[in-house]
Amino acid sequence: MRLIIKGGHVLDPGNIDVVTDIKIDDGIITDLKKFESDLPDNDTQVTRIIDAGGCFVVPGLIDMHVHLRDPGQEYKESIETGIHAAAAGGFTAVCCMPNTNPVNDNRQVTEYIIKTAGQFHSVKVYPVASISRGLKGLELSEYGELKEAGAVAVSDDGLPVSDSQLMRRSLEYAKGVGLKVISHCEDPNLSAGAMNEGLMATRMGLAGIPNASESIMVMRDIALCELTGTPVHIAHVSTKESVHAIRDAKSRGVPVTAETAPHYFTLTDEAVRKYNTNAKMNPPLRSIVDRDEIRKGLADGTIDVIATDHAPHSVLEKEVEFDRAANGIIGLETSLSLGLKLVEEGVITFETLICKMSKNPSKIIGLSRDISVGAPADLTIINPTMSHTYDVEKGFSKSKNSPFNGWEFKGMAVYAIVNGRVVFESK
Amino acid sequence: MTWNRKDILDIESLTVDEIKSVLDTADGLKEISQRSIKKVPTLRGKTVILFFHEPSTRTRLSFDIAAKRLSADSISISASTSSLVKGETLIDTARNLESMNPDVVVMRHSSAGTPYLLSQKISTPIINAGDGMHAHPTQALLDMMTVREHKKELHGLRIAIVGDIAHSRVARSNIVGFRKMGAKVRLAGPPTMIPKGIESLGADVTYDFEEAIDGVDVIMVLRIQKERQRNYLFPSEREYAIRYGLNMARIKKAKPDALIMHPGPLNRGVEITPDVADHINSVILNQVTNGVALRMALLYLLAGGVRNAADH
Numbered sequence: 001m002r003l004i005i006k007g008g009h010v011l012d013p014g015n016i017d018v019v020t021d022i023k024i025d026d027g028i029i030t031d032l033k034k035f036e037s038d039l040p041d042n043d044t045q046v047t048r049i050i051d052a053g054g055c056f057v058v059p060g061l062i063d064m065h066v067h068l069r070d071p072g073q074e075y076k077e078s079i080e081t082g083i084h085a086a087a088a089g090g091f092t093a094v095c096c097m098p099n100t101n102p103v104n105d106n107r108q109v110t111e112y113i114i115k116t117a118g119q120f121h122s123v124k125v126y127p128v129a130s131i132s133r134g135l136k137g138l139e140l141s142e143y144g145e146l147k148e149a150g151a152v153a154v155s156d157d158g159l160p161v162s163d164s165q166l167m168r169r170s171l172e173y174a175k176g177v178g179l180k181v182i183s184h185c186e187d188p189n190l191s192a193g194a195m196n197e198g199l200m201a202t203r204m205g206l207a208g209i210p211n212a213s214e215s216i217m218v219m220r221d222i223a224l225c226e227l228t229g230t231p232v233h234i235a236h237v238s239t240k241e242s243v244h245a246i247r248d249a250k251s252r253g254v255p256v257t258a259e260t261a262p263h264y265f266t267l268t269d270e271a272v273r274k275y276n277t278n279a280k281m282n283p284p285l286r287s288i289v290d291r292d293e294i295r296k297g298l299a300d301g302t303i304d305v306i307a308t309d310h311a312p313h314s315v316l317e318k319e320v321e322f323d324r325a326a327n328g329i330i331g332l333e334t335s336l337s338l339g340l341k342l343v344e345e346g347v348i349t350f351e352t353l354i355c356k357m358s359k360n361p362s363k364i365i366g367l368s369r370d371i372s373v374g375a376p377a378d379l380t381i382i383n384p385t386m387s388h389t390y391d392v393e394k395g396f397s398k399s400k401n402s403p404f405n406g407w408e409f410k411g412m413a414v415y416a417i418v419n420g421r422v423v424f425e426s427k
Numbered sequence: 428m429t430w431n432r433k434d435i436l437d438i439e440s441l442t443v444d445e446i447k448s449v450l451d452t453a454d455g456l457k458e459i460s461q462r463s464i465k466k467v468p469t470l471r472g473k474t475v476i477l478f479f480h481e482p483s484t485r486t487r488l489s490f491d492i493a494a495k496r497l498s499a500d501s502i503s504i505s506a507s508t509s510s511l512v513k514g515e516t517l518i519d520t521a522r523n524l525e526s527m528n529p530d531v532v533v534m535r536h537s538s539a540g541t542p543y544l545l546s547q548k549i550s551t552p553i554i555n556a557g558d559g560m561h562a563h564p565t566q567a568l569l570d571m572m573t574v575r576e577h578k579k580e581l582h583g584l585r586i587a588i589v590g591d592i593a594h595s596r597v598a599r600s601n602i603v604g605f606r607k608m609g610a611k612v613r614l615a616g617p618p619t620m621i622p623k624g625i626e627s628l629g630a631d632v633t634y635d636f637e638e639a640i641d642g643v644d645v646i647m648v649l650r651i652q653k654e655r656q657r658n659y660l661f662p663s664e665r666e667y668a669i670r671y672g673l674n675m676a677r678i679k680k681a682k683p684d685a686l687i688m689h690p691g692p693l694n695r696g697v698e699i700t701p702d703v704a705d706h707i708n709s710v711i712l713n714q715v716t717n718g719v720a721l722r723m724a725l726l727y728l729l730a731g732g733v734r735n736a737a738d739h
Contacts, residue, residue, distance in 0.1 A: 197623055198624055199623065201622075202624045202625050202627075203599075203624075203627075203628070204539055204540065204561055205540075205558070205559050205560035205561025206539050206540075206559070206560070206561070208622075274540075275540030275543050275544065316516075319518060320517065320518075321517060321540070321541050321544065322538060322540045322541075322544075323539065323559070324538060
C-alpha cells in the first residue's frame with residue numbers, strides 16, 4: 001500500500017516547514033521530498049495520490065479529552081460514531097474519559113474500548129482510566145493493571161477528587177506506573193449552580209458557579225504537584241484566576257500542564273440567554289474577561305492544549321428544565337474550525353494551533369507525533385480557506401448538543417490519515 | 428391599544444404601554460369582585476389550566492378565582508397529580524395539555540426559564556406564575572397596581588425592596604417593573620442575599636437597612652425562607668430580625684405615608700413585626716385583593732377577551 005500526498009505545505013512545528021510531497025508505505029512515512037514529475041507514473045505500487053495543493057499537511061490532530069459514552073450510554077454516542085465524528089473533525093486520535101457505565105477502572109473496560117475501536121481501523125483511541133475506583137473518590141484504581149491494558153492516563157473527569165490526600169497519592173503512585181494524572185478542578189460545595197455566577201445568572205434567576213470553585217482546586221493541585229514532583233494536567237480551564245495560577249506555577253518550574261476547550265475561548269455566559277441548554281456545561285461558560293484571559297493563556301503558552309471535552313447528550317438530557325439539563329456539548333466536529341478562527345483573529349499563529357491540537361497533547365500523554373521518515377503516517381490535511389456552515393444534523397456524532405449549529409467557518413480538515421489510511425475525506 | 432402578546436413570561440419583555448394597559452384593565456375589572464354576584468360571562472367557554480409544579484396556595488387560588496369570575500373553566504393540576512411523577516417529561520405533559528385545547532396555561536415551576544421552554548413547544552398562551560428565582564410577573568404587576576392605586580403615579584416614586592434579593596423572583600420582577608415605570612428602586616439585605624450584578628437592573632444597593640428606607644414611598648419586605656439558613660446565608664432568624672426586620676422604629680425613616688408591602692406568606696416576627704404588618708399603611712391584603720383583578724385582566728387579554736369585547 002503506497003500513498004502519495006502531493007504539493008502540500010508540510011508543517012510539523014519545530015521540525016519541518018516546507019512545501020513538499022510525502023510518500024507513505026504500509027502506514028509509515030518513507031520519503032519526504034518533491035517528486036520530479038507530477039506522478040511517479042512508472043511506480044506501480046502507488047495505490048492513491050492525494051493532491052494537497054493549497055493545504056497544510058500537519059501531524060495528526062489529537063483530542064485528549066472526549067467522552068465516547070461507550071460502554072453504557074450508547075444512545076448518546078458509541079465508540080464507532082465517536083470515532084467517525086473525530087475523523088470528520090480532522091482528528092487522528094482521541095483520549096476517552098472513564099465515566100462510562102461501567103466506569104473504566106478495570107482491565108476489562110480498557111480492553112473493550114481498545115478492541116472495539118481497533119475494529120474500525122480508523123482514529124486511534126487511547127483510554128483514560130479513573131483515578132479512583134468507580135469515580136467514588138475513596139480508593140485508587142489499579143493503575144498498574146490499567147497501564148498494562150493500555151490506559152494512557154487517569155482522571156475522575158466529571159467529578160473532582162475532593163480528598164487532597166487521595167489526590168496526592170494518585171500523583172505519587174501514577175508516577176511509579178507511568179500514567180499521567182488529569183485533574184477535573186472543582187470544589188463542589190462552591191459550585192452548586194447551573195451557570196456562571198454573574199450578571200447573566202442574576203438576571204436569569206439561576207444559581208451561579210463562581211470562578212473560585214475552579215481556581216481553588218487548580219491552586220491545590222499545583223501545590224500537590226510541587227509536593228510530589230509529579231506532573232499534573234489540568235482539564236478544561238475556564239477562568240482567568242486558573243490561568244493566573246498556572247502561569248505563575250509554570251514560571252516557578254512546576255511541571256503543570258493545562259488544556260482549555262474551544263467554547264471557553266469562543267463563547268461567554270451570554271450564550272446561555274433564553275435558557276439555551278446547549279450552552280450549559282461544567283465548568284460553565286464564563287465572562288468576557290475570563291474568555292480573553294484564556295486566549296492570552298493560549299498565546300503565551302500557559303495553556304498547552306486545546307481539547308474539546310466532547311460530551312454527547314441526547315434531547316432526553318437537553319430538552320428539559322435548564323437546571324435539570326445535563327452538562328456538556330459535543331465538540332469534535334467544530335474544534336479545528338474554532339481554532340482556525342483564533343488564528344484568523346490573530347490570537348495565535350497556525351503553528352501554535354497545531355502545537356495545541358497535536359504536538360503538545362501527544363507529548364503530555366507520552367506519544368510522539370512527528371512528520372519524519374520512519375514515523376507512522378498519522379496526518380491531518382487542512383484547507384485553511386475553505387468556508388463551510390456547520391450543520392449539526394449532518395454531523396457524525398449521534399448527539400446534536402452544539403451551540404455552534406449554523407455557524408459559518410473558514411478553514412477545515414479535508415483529510416484525516418491514520419497509519420497511512422484515509423479515515424476521512426471531505427466530500 | 429390592541430393586545431398582541433401571546434405569553435406573559437416576564438416583565439422585561441413587556442412594554443410600558445402594555446404594562447399600563449394591563450393595570451388599566453385590572454382597575455376596571457376590580458369592581459366585579461365587589462358585586463354580590465361576582466361573575467361576568469366574558470370568558471364563557473374558555474379553558475384555563477393551572478399547571479402548578481411547585482406548591483402554591485395564594486397564587487393558584489387567585490388565578491382560580493380570577494378565571495371563575497370571568498366564567499372560564501379552570502382546571503388545576505400539580506406535579507404530584509400529573510404524569511410527571513410517572514416519569515413523563517415536562518414537554519410531553521405540556522403537549523398533552525395543549526392537545527386538549529386550553530385557551531391559557533398558567534404555569535408555576537421551581538426551575539427558572541421553564542415557561543420559555545414551554546412557550547417554544549406549545550402554541551397555547553402561557554402565563555408565568557413564578558419560575559424558580561427568575562420571574563413572577565403577575566406579582567410585580569399586582570404590586571404596581573397596588574402602588575399606583577395609592578400613589579396615583581409610579582413615575583418618580585422611591586421604592587425600597589429589602590431582604591433576600593438573591594433568591595427572590597418577586598424582587599427581580601419588581602425591580603424591572605418599577606424601573607420601567609420610572610420609579611427609583613433601592614435594595615437592601617445582608618451581602619449574602621444580594622446577587623452579583625443586580626445593580627445592572629438599575630437599582631441601588633446597600634447593606635444598611637435604615638439607609639435603604641430613608642425617605643422612601645414604598646417599603647417592600649421579602650419573605651425569609653427558613654431553609655436558606657442551611658446555606659449559611661444568615662446566622663439565625665433572631666439576628667436577621669434584629670438587623671433586617673421591619674419594625675415600628677424603622678418605618679419612621681420612610682415617608683409618613685409610605686406603603687408597607689409583602690408578597691406573602693408572612694413570617695411575623697422575622698422579616699416583619701406583627702404591628703407593622705397590621706399597620707394602617709400596610710397594603711399587604713390589598714395586594715391579595717388586587718391580585719385577583721390583575722389576573723382577571725391577564726386572562727381576559729390573553730384568552731381572546733379583547734376580540735370578544737369587540738364582538739359585543
